Amino acid sequence: MKHHGIAVETPHESAELHVTGRADYTDDLVLPQGALHAYLGLSTVAHGTIRAMNLDAVRAAPGVIDVLTAADLPGRNDVSPIGKGDDPILADGKVMFHGQPVFAVIAETREQARGAAALARIDYDPLPHALDPVQALAAGGELVVPGMTLQRGDSAAALAAAPRRIDGRFVIGGQDHFYLEGQIALAIPGEADEMTLFTSTQHPTEVQHMVAHALDVPASAVVVNVRRMGGGFGGKETQMNLFCCVAAVAARKWRRAVKLRPDRDDDMIATGKRHDFVVDYSVGFDDSGRITAAEGDWYARCGFSADLSMAVTDRALFHGDNAYFYPAVTLRSHPLRTNTVSNTAFRGFGGPQGVIVAERIIEDIAYATGQDTLAVRKANLYENGQLTPYHQTVEDQILPRIFAELEISCDYGARRQAVLDFNAAMDAAGSPIRRGIALTPVKFGISFTATHFNQAGALIHVYADGSIQLNHGGTEMGQGLHTKVAQIVAEAFGVDLARIKVTKTTTEKVPNTSATAASSGTDLNGMAALDAAEKIKARLVAFLCAARGVQPSEVRFARDQVMVGAEAIPFHEVAQLAYLARVPLSATGFYATPKIHWDRKAGRGRPFYYFAYGAACAEVSVDTLTGEYVIERADVLHDVGRSINPALDRGQIEGAFVQGTGWLTSEELVWDETGRLRTHAPSTYKIPLASDRPKVFNVALADWSENREETVRRSKAVGEPPFMLGISVFEAIGHAVASVAGYKIAPRLDAPATPERVLMAVQRLRQDGEA
Structure with missing residues (x-):
């Protein structure tokens, strides 16, 4: 054809x-003759100084050529993407998280290098550690980068004058990228100072610069090649830098090709994830459910170094309103340093952690006023000409039409009533099964917030x-x-x-x-x-x-x-x-990209070229005896402008929806009290399975939409915006949980809504409802 x-x-x-x-991936490439293999040795404490490091047994192991430490790096020992100097390739004197790379073994085979890495004997003098935002705040609240404030109007005065007010705290979990292809780098030395890398990175130019700095050569001496990746999701934007630098330094030192590919466990332990947040929020509203004021503080687990936490926490604030107009608003970010792996970019880049807070606010208002959450959403949607908290004018609001069409196509009104009737019947029959339904929107800004990246x-x-x-x-x-x-x-x-x-x-x-x-x-x-x-x-x-x-x-x-x-x-x-x-x-x-500009200090500008919109309706069944649930049906109507390729766009929407659902339901990151990540393999970290997808999954494009800005064929971006449509599942689970108390109490689930959390929420609502 x-x-x-x-x-x-x-x-x-x-x-x-x-x-x-x-399809050839980096691991499929035929290695040059004489190629060596590298493997990383990781720290076993969350925070401490290195008192002694005995690597004699490592060097004496079969097949081992030598070991690299921070002292062996010819150039800069740093892979900070913002040049902050706080992200060492190999730890130098101090370790900042459990699993931080301390040394690298170079051997004839990967198995030899991996086995030898376990023979190291490192003594640490432990230091106090903080593992999450709450602990970090208790320890003084050190920031890895400056926070940001978005403000429009006098939110404090508006809250004080509001007819009604709700204050809440929302704990939002992180997420591992769990790409099918892990981190990998192959470095091949050339003549003089030349170095060629084949790797799986989303940012070849940044790898080029980082390797050049580590080797102390000009960027022109380094070539970075990427044919394809087996998934990235943001986890290969900055996190590949370290692996490439280690491989390149070893290749330069021994004048032989060097390949570095960690096991899945070590990959998950040593690489960053989606930022998790604790968010304190306040909202003022009237009896009809219309918002009059909002305030919020986003406290982020950023990890030990800056990485991309400034941009991620900024974007969380940019989307703290989602699709809703706050007449007076103040939003603040607090990027906290923790003794965990440095968190990084993940699909949505902080946006989902902002959007879901806006949806929590809507949910709280709906239960407080006894309304359908959809009615409260409609009442607070942006109108064209209104300003966001960062003072960008909304000019292309199409959510009212998307809502109207999706309501009809998914038969929301009748199905919601059927859910209410089903729950009443199950309650009367003593059945533990409850159903829930929710229809949620997304308004997502498109552009890098760092203007020069556009x-x-x-x-x-x-x-x-x-x-x-x-x-x-x-x-x-x-x-x-x-x-x-x-x-x-x-x-x-x-x-x-x-x-x-x-x-x-x-x-x-x-x-x-x-x-x-x-x-x-x-x-x-x-x-x-x-x-x-x-x-x-x-x-x-x-x-x-x-x-x-x-x-x-x-x-x-x-x-x-x-x-x-x-x-x-x-x-x-x-x-x-x-x-x-x-x-x-x-x-x-x-x-x-034209038209965009941003003043972070002032909290004003036009950081986004345009907005992409969408909505999803999800219906779930929840077993209130076990907390388990299934997605009965999901309907999506999403805006991609004039689609360049509808098949690819639908695929991105479907995948994003499922990945977003995984973030909010099954994917839970757990660190123990020593700072060790316990969810570091498929056996302990649960991404959605094929059986977890919606039983009925209807995805449609808003084929009448056209980007008002001059993009290619008037299309719109599709990679990240639909990720947030998975919030509809989270909200539907909340609706089902709320049924056990007659829908009179906001469910206030924390994320992810694992079966354990759902069960605890059911018990809490039943107790509160009886009190």
Whole structure:
């Protein structure tokens, strides 16, 4: 089947390779002759100074070449993405969390390196440690980065004057990325100071810079290559830096290729996760449920170093309103240092931890006023022209239409009444089963909040045979970015999609790229690729006009050919003619997102180019004897603007919904009192299974939507926004729990709502209802 230009349901460019096992990941690459293997030795205390480190047994183990410590690093011992200097490659004198890399073993085989790492004898002088936000606050509340405040109006006065007020605390758990492919790096030394890396990272340019700093060489000496990742979700934005630096330093020292791939356990122990928060909030409202004021303090477990905690906690505040207008508002972030692994980017980048607080506020108001939560949501939705807490004007509010259409398509009104009737019947019959239903929205800002990251580059070659090679700065982690950008280029040239060859992402071709994150991969790289394509097209048009004596308006690219007046010339023939005429058939492209600006100190600006919207309705059944639950049905209507590829977009929505549900239900991170992570393997950390998906799962795109801003084909980002639609499941569970007390008490579940927490909430509500 041929695809000319952007096509409906175009398959993922590597789909066949994925399902046949022929897609090469970093671990599949054939190693150079003489390659060595590295493995990390991790600390066994949460906080302490290293009194003595005996590595003699490690060095004497079979196959071991040597051991790297902080003293062996030729350059900078730091992989802080913001240059703070607080994120060492290998611990130097002090360890800050249980599982921190202290040394690296270099051996002939991976098994030898892994086994030898366990032979180290390290003595520590323990220091006091704080493991969560509450402990960190009790210990003085040290911040890893400065917090931020968003304010509009006088929220204190508005709260004092509010007819009604609720104060609450919400504990929101973290989440492990649990990518199918773990962290991995292969470093191959070249001549002089050259180093080439093959790795699984969302940010090749940052790896390039970190490795250059660690080796004390210029960035131009380091090449980073990424063909594809087996999942990333933000866990490979900064966390890969350390693995690449260790492999590169070892490769330089022994002039042999070095590969580093940790076990799943060590990967989970040594790498950061989604930030968990404790949030204290206050809301003022009237008897109708309309909000008059809101305040909130987000206390984050950031871990031992800054990493990306500033941007993550900022974005939590940016989305602390979700889809609702707060007439007077003050939101504050507190990025707390803890003696745990440094938390990092995760799909939504703090946004989900803001959105869910807004939904908790709505839930509290609904139960306090005896209303359906959906009625309270509708009453407080933004209207166009209103300002967010960061003073950006909402101009494209489409949630009222999305709500209206989803209510009809999922039959919300009748189903909610059926849930109420079912629960009444079960209560009368003495059955423990209860049902719950909830319909929740998302309003999600699209752009990196660090303005300078909103740029991208691309490189296109048209060869004399008419084939086209495309390279851009984005990375492919299964989300279909390469497919979408290839479609954009194919449409621009009017050619068969099969003509487009997307090559590996490499710092050799496109420099100074941003991470593939913040849902901006297609927005940025698609526009950069389109810019490059248009440059080549302009040259071809000029050449054909001169050669055929026609006007530019008479040259059109379509159906794998070029119409020059009435003459149709196959595209490959045009390429050959242009080559013979010495027309340059290669071009770079560049794009920088317009209109955005942000003043963090003032808490004002336009950090987002546009908003993406969506809504989901979830219905669940809960066993109030065990706390277990199933998702009976989920209906999603999501806004992706004018979809470039509906098949890929639906896949992203479905996956995001399930991953968001996992965050709020089954995925629980547990540290013991010593600071050791106990949920570090599939046996103890529970991601959603196929059996956990909704029994009925209806996903639709708002196909009438069109981005008012000038994005590629007026599309909208799709990677992160639908993640928050999983909140509908969390809210539905709360609705079911509230039924045991006649819906008179807000359930106030903490996240994740594991069966244990659900059971405890049921017992608490029953006791409170009887009191």
